[in-house]
Each structure stands twice: as C-alpha cells, then as structure tokens.
Amino acid sequence: MDCSEYFPIWDKLTPVQQNKIRGSAIRRSVKKGAVIHSGSTDCTGLLLIRSGHLRAYILSEDGREISIYRLFELDICLLSASCMMQNIQFDITIEAEKDSELWIIPPENYKELMEESAPLANYTNQIMASRFSEVMWLIEQIMWRSFDKRLAAFLLEESMIEETGRLRITHEKIGNHLGSAREVVTRMLHYFQKEGIVKLTRGSIEILDTKRLQELAHT
C-alpha cells in the first residue's frame, strides 16, 4: 500500500502515525452494483480507491436519486466516514459503478490521527473542500442549466470514462445520475436522435456527433 499516493502529506506524519494508517487499512474488493455505504446507519470508514469507479448519491424519501460525485483511482471518499465528523448532517449512498478495489480505513483510527496531526487534519479539510466544490457546481447546474446541456455533458463524461462512443446505459440510470425522471431522459434522447446527435438502440446510446454534444455542453 503506497500511502503517499493518497496522502501527499505522508512525510509529515510520524512513523507511528504512518503505521497506524497502514496497519488499520482493510483491503476490499467490490462488484459492480454493490452498495458500499448506505446513509447514516453506516459508518464504513475512509475509502481509498485502488481501482475501479464509485458513485456517491443522495436519495429522496420516495426513492429518487441524484449523483453527487464520482470517485476514481487514487481518490479518497471522506463522507463514508461521516460519523467521525459531527457536523455532517446528511446521508449519502456509495455504490460501485465498476468492479473496484479499495482500502478502507476505520473511522475511529482516522479520527484519532486527525486529532493529533495538523497536517492530516488540514489535508482532510482539503478533501472536504473538493467535494463541497463539486456539490456547489451541481447546484449551479440544477438551478441555471437547461436539461439538454446537462444531458449532453453527461453523455460526453460517460463516453470519456467508458472510453467508447457506444454507451451501454439505461435511460433510468441516466435519470438517477441527473436527478430526473426516466421519461424526461427518453424524451430528450429522442430529440437528440432526431437532430442526428445520437442513435438509440435497445440498451445502448451511440454518439454520432460529438462536436454538437460539446457545443451543447459548453454553452
């Protein structure tokens, strides 16, 4: 486990502190679709992503979803250890979007270290600030950006993550990411198809005109 890849402040920890992190980390493999952390009842711990791809989202009372952020290799998920921060008063769910390999650091160990190490506390602060920034970006999107642009940006992002122009994703799943009903996604995708931007087939969305999508996404 090369901790300095996750913690740029690794050198500022004492050997004892370094061993505490390394010694407490638990290795875990999760399958695509697995829910790793669920709401406030769970306090899974800090997740360090070794490989794969996770999604953090919130759920409404009646089961609607919206993605809050996505996590990739070398990212750290802090909110899965929210029990160690008393002022975090919201529940997120974390799910594997691909088969993933993780390190999990138990929250009590991490909290103890954060309390004695200013560098670690400040670095944790930075991780939180990053997530906070992503959520602020999301608010701007929801408030001020029309759905066609958000969908265009999402298709481009997916295509980049999956490294393909032919996306195997259901309309419902896209709706869950963007916080919209499946019908709204389907309607807009049909509009994109009529405009020659995508081609829809059973279970897949083929991007035909990347340039138009980019124009939509960036205006």
Added chain:
Amino acid sequence: MDCSEYFPIWDKLTPVQQNKIRGSAIRRSVKKGAVIHSGSTDCTGLLLIRSGHLRAYILSEDGREISIYRLFELDICLLSASCMMQNIQFDITIEAEKDSELWIIPPENYKELMEESAPLANYTNQIMASRFSEVMWLIEQIMWRSFDKRLAAFLLEESMIEETGRLRITHEKIGNHLGSAREVVTRMLHYFQKEGIVKLTRGSIEILDTKRLQELAHT
C-alpha cells in the same frame, strides 16, 4: 473580544496562538445591504459575527441569485476566506441583511495557525462540514420539494428572524433567496392569499394562518 465564544477549542490553543488570533482581528461595522465579500477576487478573511445577520449566495452569469446559507450572532463565515483553502473552487457573495458588527481575521494569519494547530484545523473542518450540510439540504429542497412548500418554509423562517408576522420584503428579494423568478413568487403568494394564508399589501406580506404555513412547510 471573547474568542472562546467563537472557538470552543480556544483552551487548546497556546497563549501565543491565542494572541495571534486576538491581535490580528479587525473590527468592522457594515450597513444593511453592504456587500462584504464578492466572489473569487476577494479574500476578505474569516468573519466572526458579533451582531446582525449576513447572507451568503451564489450568482449566475446573468445575475440570478440563490441563498446558500445565512449567518447570525456568533457564527463564523469560512468561505469568505476561501483563498486559504486551495480546493474551494466556487465563488460566493456575502451581504449584510441587517446592520452588522463583525470581527475579521485575515486569511494569512488564520492559515498559519491552522497549519500548526490540529485542534484549530479540526474545528475549521467542523465549520466547513456545517456549511456543506446546509448546501446538501438545499439540493434536496431544490430537487424534491415543490415551490409552495419552500415558500411556506421561507416565510416562517423570515417571520422568526424578524420576530413579526408582517414581513417587509419584496417578491424579488424572496425570489433571490429561493433561486426563483419574481413572477413565480408573486403567483404563489397570490395563491396563498386566495387561500387565506397571507394578506398582501404594498411592500409587505402579512401572515394570517401560521398553522397552514407550518403544515405546508413540514410535509
């Protein structure tokens, strides 16, 4: 300046650190309507609210607003010192909603202390976590709550803050808080009036049926 009121971890700072905070704090009075901090060009510093009432909001490119949180006596505003946290990548504006008295701690002084004191770094973390939680709550409101309920909750909140059942606030200002167009606010207020919940007069909104508002706000 009684710093322990703002910093519950005051006793865990050394006398030198305590003096650094106390010695660098600048006292400032601001008038209602004054903009204290504006976007990323500013790095005002940490704001400690002595009295009054501030509002933090974000602005769209075409000038639309939505309130992110409000600050009252003894609150600390961290995001007005966002330059000291490299991962905060969004711009907020902070405006006085009432005449207010503040202490301002320059960002460079605070950052220096945060880097050497784990208790201060962790406390700063807690402040950020609180604001983060408020923003997550806001997303849930925007995504999953109908406008009548949000407006009802806002009227009750205003009435509590102002300690009156007769609110002197324009429809436009309400729209700015909630991220909605003035017309949408006016339409809903007229509906509330028709239902006997409020009475509208030039420049004011009188709450007639608090119970109905509460029912709306809490469902």
